[in-house]
Amino acid sequence: MGKNNQDNFIEKLNNLPIVPDKDWQLTTYQYLNRMIQKDVPKKESLRNRFVNFNFLIFSTMNTKAKLFVALGVGICVLLIGGTTAYAAEASVPGDFLYSVDKAMESLQRSFTNDPEKSAQLEMDILDERMQELERLQERKESQERINEAVQEVEAQRERVQERVRNMEEKHNEGEVEDQAKERVMNRYENQNETHNEIMEQVKNQNQKNKDIDSTDSLNVNVSDSEDTQGEPGGVGVQQRPQDQDRDGSIGEGGSNEGDSDKPREGWD
Amino acid sequence: MHPKSKAGLDSGKDLLEAFKKLNTSIFRYIYLRINCQKELAQDLTQEVFEKAWKNREAFDKTKSSLKNWLFIIARNIVIDQYRKAKLHAIPYNEEIHDLAIEQDIDNTLMYEQIIQNLNKLSKEEKELIILRFIEGFSIREISEMIGKKYTATKISIYRALDKLRDTINGKK
Numbered sequence: 001m002g003k004n005n006q007d008n009f010i011e012k013l014n015n016l017p018i019v020p021d022k023d024w025q026l027t028t029y030q031y032l033n034r035m036i037q038k039d040v041p042k043k044e045s046l047r048n049r050f051v052n053f054n055f056l057i058f059s060t061m062n063t064k065a066k067l068f069v070a071l072g073v074g075i076c077v078l079l080i081g082g083t084t085a086y087a088a089e090a091s092v093p094g095d096f097l098y099s100v101d102k103a104m105e106s107l108q109r110s111f112t113n114d115p116e117k118s119a120q121l122e123m124d125i126l127d128e129r130m131q132e133l134e135r136l137q138e139r140k141e142s143q144e145r146i147n148e149a150v151q152e153v154e155a156q157r158e159r160v161q162e163r164v165r166n167m168e169e170k171h172n173e174g175e176v177e178d179q180a181k182e183r184v185m186n187r188y189e190n191q192n193e194t195h196n197e198i199m200e201q202v203k204n205q206n207q208k209n210k211d212i213d214s215t216d217s218l219n220v221n222v223s224d225s226e227d228t229q230g231e232p233g234g235v236g237v238q239q240r241p242q243d244q245d246r247d248g249s250i251g252e253g254g255s256n257e258g259d260s261d262k263p264r265e266g267w268d
Numbered sequence: 269m270h271p272k273s274k275a276g277l278d279s280g281k282d283l284l285e286a287f288k289k290l291n292t293s294i295f296r297y298i299y300l301r302i303n304c305q306k307e308l309a310q311d312l313t314q315e316v317f318e319k320a321w322k323n324r325e326a327f328d329k330t331k332s333s334l335k336n337w338l339f340i341i342a343r344n345i346v347i348d349q350y351r352k353a354k355l356h357a358i359p360y361n362e363e364i365h366d367l368a369i370e371q372d373i374d375n376t377l378m379y380e381q382i383i384q385n386l387n388k389l390s391k392e393e394k395e396l397i398i399l400r401f402i403e404g405f406s407i408r409e410i411s412e413m414i415g416k417k418y419t420a421t422k423i424s425i426y427r428a429l430d431k432l433r434d435t436i437n438g439k440k
Contacts, residue, residue: 009433013401016379020295024310032287032317036280039321113325175322 092132093148094141115170116180119163123187126156130198137205150202157195164188277324277334286334287317293335293403294342300398301346303387312349316342336409339399343413350391385435393428400425 091097105125112118133149167184170176277283294316299309319341320327327337386394399405399413411421 006433010401010429012375012378012382013397014404016296016382016402018296018299018383019292020299020306020310020313025291028291028310028314028317029284029287031314032321033280033284035318036283036321039280 092136092141092145093152094145115163115167115176116184119160119167119184120187122156122160122163123184123191126153126160126191126195129153129156130195133198133202137202143206143209146202150199153195153198160188160191277320277327280321282334283317283321283324286320286338290335290338291317294338297339297398297403298342298346300383300386300402301391301395302349304383308349312345313342315345319345332412336405336413339403339405340413343395381436382432385432388435389428389432392424393431396421396425396428397432401429 091101108121109118112121129149129152133146133153136146136149164184167176167181171178171181291313295309295313298312298316299306302308302312316338320338323341327334332340386397389397395414396410399410400407405413407422407425408418410425411418414421416424
């Protein structure tokens with residue numbers, strides 16, 4: 001075959017009229033569009049704009065200025081951030097630095113994309129929330145602050161369940177290895193047990209407080225009843241509804257019954 | 269100028285643009301490699317773009333173009349398909365007339381002959397012909413894609429081309 005024939009042959013290969021269906025092209029384009037929309041977080045565009053804006057300011061400086069700014073910012077971040085982060089780490093719900101602690105957690109979340117790491121991070125945070133609750137109990141803080149901490153624990157627990165579920169889905173799709181899944185599930189189960197124990201303690205402590213309160217009230221009311229004749233023993237009955245309310249608020253947050261297997265619902 | 273990350277697809281818009289531009293090429297590559305099974309080729313082409321989006325962080329534009337990266341995904345999907353379905357057993361679909369549209373009759377016959385004879389080549393030879401002469405990749409790009417040295421790839425490509433031409437001319 002001569003050169004012309006070869007070129008002609010290659011040209012034919014180059015122009016093979018193989019095309020997919022037009023309908024397929026359209027439906028696949030729409031499908032991909034939906035998939036992308038579903039996957040891209042709404043805040044992403046805002047975040048990108050912020051980063052781009054900052055970069056624009058930075059790009060107008062000369063190299064020396066950039067170096068100084070970078071150094072200055074770095075030192076400030078290290079000093080302020082380090083001290084605040086350390087202090088925030090030890091904060092408990094209701095403290096001034098608690099919001100800093102939570103902001104830093106959000107920052108960590110935004111840098112964690114891997115399903116296993118994401119689940120592990122949420123479990124780290126749940127450990128922290130449970131420790132905060134224990135600290136508040138040890139300090140014998142007000143019931144209000146303890147209730148707040150219980151709510152924080154439960155909210156974080158839901159996040160953990162969501163991440164674990166997500167990791168399981170990714171595992172089913174083959175994106176997460178078996179070993180990674182096993183690591184997460186083992187820790188998740190251990191953490192569930194710890195959670196149950198802590199909530200039991202909270203419940204018991206609450207019961208004790210309630211008993212003390214009712215005894216105090218009884219004493220007060222008994223002395224009152226001595227003044228107001230004809231109502232002996234009636235006070236104890238009057239105290240009940242109050243106790244039930246308080247019990248209910250903890251009970252809702254801290255009840256373990258039926259919770260341990262909650263994340264597994266509907267997974268299979 | 270805005271900063272551009274080295275890694276990852278910048279946005280979903282990039283992927284949709286790539287789909288508009290490359291869906292036919294990727295479909296054609298897969299279609300020819302899996303013995304002209306049109307429906308399956310369409311499904312697998314969609315899978316290429318889905319995988320690209322799911323693994324978008326893995327794309328490094330400093331190392332390869334988006335087109336190359338998508339073709340590497342397509343190639344892996346075809347290999348997986350071969351493994352899954354024992355694709356040596358996938359029958360060759362002879363009904364290729366619906367593809368060769370808008371051509372005069374001589375050209376149509378010529379194209380059909382090329383496709384039929386292409387399917388007589390080995391998997392590797394067929395892939396080299398598709399990548400070099402149908403999809404227009406450079407020899408360097410192909411050598412990176414298939415993990416062979418430049419010279420070896422070049423020799424294999426021209427051997428495959430000779431073989432295809434000879435097959436069409438009835439020499440083998």
